[in-house]
Amino acid sequence: MPVTSQTRKLIIPILIILLALSLISANLHSRENMSFFESLVVGITSPIQKVVRGIIGGIGEVWRGYFYLVGTHQENEALKRELQKLKLQVNRYREADLANQRLRALLNFKKSIATPLLPAELVAFDPSGWFQTILIDKGSSDGVAQDMAVVSAEGLMGRVIGVSNHHAKVLLILDPNSAVDALIQRSRVRGVLVGLGRHRCLLKYVQRNEDVQVGDRVISSGMGGVFPKGLLLGTVQEVVRGSSGLFQRVEVEPAANFSKLEEVMVVIQPPPEEPRLKGARKRQK
């Protein structure tokens, strides 16, 4: 039977829809490792991206070093005063840290081992602009693996969501797809920190009667099974208790400066296993 033009018009869209659905379903498995194509693209483009970033950085350095020095003296004086204050504070914290170590030893706690950190350089951002992901220049050959935490000197930045040999894809905590189990450091109130996608995060599921104040520091609780406990996430910027509803709205400003991302550090340690998961596995066995 000859295929008429109308039949062909019907068949082509159906084939395209079937192809689309099969492509989606074929790729719905976990993307722990980058695909061959992704690795190839990243391998080819990352050196060029690094060069472009280097050039832009160089221009920025010249600008900051020579043309942008208005008010530097006053700023320098202010920073010196701030430094003096911070030195005093650091001294106090050191004392507290020593006391803490002594108490831990007395209570026979497991000795805390310094977490190994792997420095990495930022290569590129998400091209679509809809997500908050970055690409770094360290991969599985350097010991980076899925779900490792990525931090900066200021605080937690995100977690690794995809790895190739020499590169890794990192989901920043600003992304709405990111969720970190968090604690208010002062009052130990728990919540889940999710990204708002615009240099702000939201601490969700904090009950209306819980004690949260503007300026409170938010840290990771270690309960999510991905991030180590005690990493600084940010500070509370806004607390809104509506007239109804179970929870209050707590907006958090991340501690890490995402607008000046240059270098990050990957926490090279397997994520802590959740006790609940262990129990579930035992039950399965």
Add this chain to the structure above:
Amino acid sequence: MRTFFLYFLLILGAYLCQTVLYPIFVVSELRVDLFLVLLVHFSFSLQRSKALVMALFLGLLMDVGLPLKGLVYPLIYFGVALLASMLWQNLNLHSRRYQAFFLGLCTLFEGVGVRTILVLQDAGFAETSHFLVVLATRTITAALVGPLLLAGLERLDQWLLHLGVFRESQEA
């Protein structure tokens, strides 16, 4: 071969803009998807089959940085390329006003597509109000800036044709 090399350079330039320059200089709301503009240009100037192949390639490139599962962008771009090449023949998309409308519509389609896939995959997603603001601003920016970029690409094609880099059949 020369044409392929030129297209490769164009795509590489757009990729660098989106992954390195954009995040430094352009706020998220005002970003025009350069891949989308390139894709529409290819759909207008190339045969449909070639435009569809380009759509898949550009989509795969775009997918590299995404946290989503599945081939999200290849599918979105495939739809856009198909629509553009069909409408180019049936509607007057030579007009800049229509092009503005079309690019705005495609940006809207892209945003809604990404959002839908996020919802389908039960992933977290930005607050609706913020998403709508970004989507609206991006749509307007694409409608305003997109036709200018398309005009620039057309001018580049003509210039390359004049220099003899492109063959006559390419323009046809």
